Structure formats: structure tokens, C-alpha cells
Amino acid sequence: MKSLIIGITGASGSIYAKNFIINSLKYGIDLHIVASPMGEAVFAHEMEQSLDDFLQNLSGNFKKYQNNDMFAPIASGSFKTDGMVVIPCSMKTLACISSGLSDSLLQRAADVSLKERRKLILVLRESPLSIIHIRNMLAVSESGAIVLPASPGFYHKPQTIESLADFISGKIFDLLGIEHDLSTSWKGIDKY
Numbered sequence: 001m002k003s004l005i006i007g008i009t010g011a012s013g014s015i016y017a018k019n020f021i022i023n024s025l026k027y028g029i030d031l032h033i034v035a036s037p038m039g040e041a042v043f044a045h046e047m048e049q050s051l052d053d054f055l056q057n058l059s060g061n062f063k064k065y066q067n068n069d070m071f072a073p074i075a076s077g078s079f080k081t082d083g084m085v086v087i088p089c090s091m092k093t094l095a096c097i098s099s100g101l102s103d104s105l106l107q108r109a110a111d112v113s114l115k116e117r118r119k120l121i122l123v124l125r126e127s128p129l130s131i132i133h134i135r136n137m138l139a140v141s142e143s144g145a146i147v148l149p150a151s152p153g154f155y156h157k158p159q160t161i162e163s164l165a166d167f168i169s170g171k172i173f174d175l176l177g178i179e180h181d182l183s184t185s186w187k188g189i190d191k192y
């Protein structure tokens with residue numbers, strides 16, 4: 001049984017969070033979920049449903065924490081998990097993580113993941129990128145985080161938006177060493 005922290009921020013791409021949560025629960029992963037206020041707001045806007053309403057209809061092992069609850073277990077390194085995924089991750093939260101700012105539970109949990117040398121995957125979304133964004137990506141990468149742009153491939157010929165989100169979820173599971181049945185890998189063409 002794996003357990004993961006999921007952070008949801010106010011970047012566009014709430015569908016990636018939704019898809020990753022559904023698939024993680026399907027694979028029996030324990031989830032500790034925390035969202036920033038803008039994460040909740042953008043989720044409600046893009047999904048036309050609040051994050052809480054979405055979670056209420058799910059079955060599986062998960063708990064959602066308040067972002068201002070610094071007493072939550074995920075604020076401490078002694079609470080062991082298999083990693084953290086920030087999905088989607090805004091440039092603001094990237095900047096906070098890269099500078100070691102822990103002003104919220106989400107940021108603190110990311111900071112803890114880095115200090116404990118646990119996997120931290122940041123599913124960033126912004127376009128175009130400023131030099132500040134790129135510098136912050138370099139800084140978090142140097143500290144051990146993995147930058148995974150919300151940039152799905154098209155070689156598996158996706159026909160639905162859901163399959164684009166599946167692609168990103170599959171890439172994250174690959175990095176976490178979690179078996180999955182989502183289409184992510186290039187199988188080559190007939191010639192080979």
C-alpha cells in the first residue's frame with residue numbers, strides 16, 4: 001500500500017488533479033489531499049463542481065486537510081509517505097517551494113518532502129515561461145524535486161480530454177514506480 005500527499009493549486013488544469021485522484025484511489029493508494037484557496041477556486045471554475053463535492057462522491061482511502069492547518073500530520077517529516085505530487089502546480093507555489101517558504105500546509109508539506117529527500121513531483125502549468133519561472137524550476141530540480149510539465153504527448157492519438165489527463169497521471173505513476181494501465185509509452189511504429 002502506497003501513500004501520497006496531493007497538493008492542488010490555482011494553476012489551470014484541475015482536470016489533471018481530478019484524474020490523478022480517481023486513478024490513485026483505483027490503484028488502492030492512500031491519499032492526503034490539501035488544496036490552496038486558489039486551487040479550490042480554479043477547480044470549482046474548471047470542473048463546475050467544488051473539490052469537496054467531487055471528493056464526497058469518491059470511495060477509497062483519502063483525507064483532505066485545511067491549508068491553514070499546520071498541526072496536520074503531513075506538516076511533519078515524522079509522518080512518512082511515499083511522496084508528494086502538486087497537481088496542477090502554479091508558478092506562485094513553485095516560487096514558494098523554490099525559496100523554502102512554508103506559509104501554508106501545502107507549501108510546508110512540499111518543503112518537508114524535500115528535506116526528507118522524498119519524491120516531490122511538480123506538475124507545472126504556465127505558458128509562456130519567464131526567466132524567473134525557469135530559474136525556480138532549476139532551483140527545485142537541484143533540490144531534488146521533479147518538474148513534470150502538464151504537457152501531454154499526442155503520439156498515442158488521444159481522442160478525449162480524459163486521455164490527455166490519463167497520460168499525465170501515467171507519467172506520474174511511472175516516476176513513483178506504481179504499476180498502471182494508462183497509456184504513456186511510445187510503442188514505436190509498424191516499421192520496427
Ligand SMILES: Cc1cc2nc3c(=O)[nH]c(=O)nc-3n(C[C@H](O)[C@H](O)[C@H](O)COP(=O)(O)O)c2cc1C
Pocket residue numbers: 008009010011012013036037038039042045089090091092093125126
Ligand atoms: C482561471 C485561472 C487560471 C489560472 N491559471 C494559472 C496557470 O495556469 N498557471 C499559473 O501559474 N497561475 C495561474 N493562475 C493564477 C494563480 O491562481 C495565482 O497565481 C494564485 O496566486 C496561485 O496561488 P496558489 O499557488 O496558492 O494556488 C490562474 C488563475 C485563474 C483564476
